[in-house]
Amino acid sequence: MIGSAAAAAAEPAPAPPLAEAVGVSKRFGSTVALADARLTVVPGESHALVGRNGAGKSTLVNILTGIFPPDSGEVRFDGEPAPAPGDRDGWRAKVACVYQKSTIIPELTVAENLFINRQPGTRGVIGWKRMRREAAELLSTWDVQVDPAVPARELNVQDRQFVEIARALSFGARFIILDEPTAQLDKAEIERLFTRMRALEESGVTFLFISHHLQEVYEVCQTVTVFRDARWIATEPVADLPRAALVEAMTGEAADLGRSTGHREPVAAGVRLAVDGLSDGAFEDISLEVRRGEVIGLAGSSASGKIELAETLVGLRKPHTGTATLDGRPLPFGDVRKAMAAGIGFVPRDRHAQGLVPELSVGENATMTISDRLGPLGVITPRRLRSAAAEAIGGLDIKTQGPDQPVNGLSGGNQQKVVMARALAVEPNLLVLINPTAGVDVKSKEALLAIVDEIRERGTSVIIISDELDDLRPCDRVLVFLHGRITAEHAAGWNDHELVASIEGVSS
Template identity: 70%
Template sequence: MEARGIVKRYGPTTALADGRLTVLPGESHALVGRNGAGKSTLVTLLTGLQAPDEGTVRFDGEAAPPLADRDAWRRKVACVYQRPTVVPELTVAENLFINRQPLKRRFISWRRLKAEATELLDAWDVHVDPEARTADLKVEDRQMVEIARALSFGARFIVLDEPTAQLDNREIERLFSRMRALQESGVTFLFISHHLQEVYEVCQTVTVLRDARWITTAPVADLPRAALVEAMAGESLETIAEQAVQERIVDDTAPVLLDARGLSSESFENVDLTVRRGEVVGLAGSSASGKIELAESLTGLHTPTSGTAQLDGKRLPFGDVQAALNAGVGCVPRDRHAQGLVIGMTVGDNATMSVLDRLGRFGFVGTERKRAVATELIERLDVHTEGPDQPVSDLSGGNAQKVVMARALASDPRLLVLINPTAGVDVKSKESLLARVDSAREDGTAVLVVSDELDDLRRCDRVLVLFHGRVVAEHPAGWRDHELIASIEGVDHGYSISPGDNPRTPGPEGGSRGD
């Protein structure tokens, strides 16, 4: 695939001013850049969803098909998005051959459908039951089903858009192993990720976009991580790190705001948890550890089978999100698309929907009051937007996540629960979001951070590790990567982890996933 001189405008906004990309057969090519750099726009053009205003896109040396010829595009390229494009209530087989089911006397032949699905899955070594309901699949298996569906049309160029955002370390390793096997079978990948270590692990070439322009294309092996960050951000890694450094002093005499005792459910067992005023506590563990379910219980999404929790001396309600909000809980949920945003509404509507009762009387919302509060939140979170009336769907991933954070902070919560708060955002947006954690700490808020990212957990005063639903370790600030990873993976603390034992293979400069 080759794209040259790509320009795309949306009204007065230039989403791409100089897009360039050349992907060679059989390689995994990384496309990186900050949120708003133009990556998503370029993908929409490469997959035929829109046409560029200027420039050309070519596949195998030939001009891209007309936009209306969808079958021709499917034979050239497919994109597996962070959000699923399968129909969850249909089976795997039905999703693989949707709108092209084998027929017998004008009726669907279910026997042939299952047989052809099984043959397709076996051909690409995808170990999934063709009769399984797609909604019941793990994320990694759903992604492989989408890849298999794309390959069945004849496409050998697959775009993976943030494929690891919802996977834990072991699932990521399995995905990468499958990618390497598919490469050996002649499949080419364009890999989009904000996790730079993943670029070094699975890609051979990287292209950087910044401010809607092509910056560089280089072999991954020839581009040190510091140089890659500088190309993406326009400033050095050292500068970004210096901006993030703040001295933290934990007040052991501060009152306990959150006090949870004996919490149990199907996902976790007998968990005791305390968070003091102005303290940031992290929860770490694999996707099956129960950490997310525990955090979501505190926000009112689930009801534990036993145990109690108090927030600032008052009983915390379970199973009622509105009651938890009224009790003083603010939340950034794990999936901003499905849980964090109302896509059809504006930035201002999304930022203020949790505090509408403060913006008017007798059930009416004051328009000017709402605009003023929304504008203040936009400025506070440094949301790059045209204003509170801009549709939230127009924002980049990093700015959309800032809107979710703004809403969580709008109610001045006593407990702030952040679940994967920096998933799918670039390095600068990540630092901006994590800076809000420091601000909340200074304001005396109790903060609970649940994340798979070691960088997110470094901001914490201590980190609790869950393994199979139980708290197995507590690490004070200053922990080392291998210590935390050992706890997450259930390794006996008496054994040290060598680089070869690390579940993520170190890349250039000895980096790990947390770097």
């Protein structure tokens, strides 16, 4: 007994977690971004953080990196409280995040990016040779095979990531958050990233790995934490968690009980849109057909290529290769005006940045796409504008004081209806909707999706691109994008579990 007690006393105490969030909550106005969230990351592992959009992952990352203070709860590193808000050097020594959107400055060299705002030198004079030498030593230490003298714009996506990791490690941080690191990488680059992660783990670096591709979690991580609806749901060893159970934790629905869309017979009308072998930097070799009166959905992560394909179809982008025809006529790539004239209506992904002119009235915004029809020789007559605007306001039940009200005075849902009205004003044969219900209330969402059902009855074809499963329920088919390719197709009747599994890149 005494010997056992002595042996127990001699055992070293377990090391504290490298990073820990306990009871963390965060609100933005009436929106609950996190509620009693938790995370425990032990040294030397790759720990995955997964969840659907809106689960709270990004808010937690902002709290873990000191950008936002929590409203309640605590963040600790190595068992000690996190640095004080505003102590940037203190935070940099503990944690760094390599974001999906690179923070590397293309115009600077690799060395300048590594030592930005802390260039070596004396009396305010930068020691350029010393900086390049120290940059080379830093890159060599972490086996980052990049020339410190080259401009950062010449690096590929993956090498920019490695430079960002090296920069973070140079501050002393050994906890690195990777936010969607594989989103813009091909298969060979992903494997190279994973090889570097494993090597860095052996050197004492710990990763929090955030990805929409669950198959990658099983390849590179030892532990996974699941968030859903701003709350912690589970933390489990990856090896002990079947794929179906992981998807169930993310959606809250079992594989055989997931919410299902109603079954519909396939649309048998003639082909309206035919896409053949379209490729550009964001998507590759895309071929698909959309029939008259058919509604199809495009699903996938934010960097899957689905949005870029939609923007190509409506004239915002030019593909490198491939063709597309609408009612047998070639689409005018790279020209939005010609795309509208060809019969395409479009609701962009961000109504604030791309959809509305806030200084103009409801009527002016709703009729912007048909201004050439509102008066002779391109001169808009107020009577015709008011008449067309009144028709749009009545048809979509836009809550406004009238056509002359500034559009920025409307609620979010009514602003989105104005954007929809503008797209419908051209009487499109194909309507492309990107995130059509983003930032609107439940009743506005129902009204916007009801419009889809109305226009399909008139023979209009619709493509819905959305991260929200409810937006995809009116679809006759949903095509899933992964790393720029179509990897699955689900007919109406899919349930949440199977669609999410396809989006996340796993089979249950």
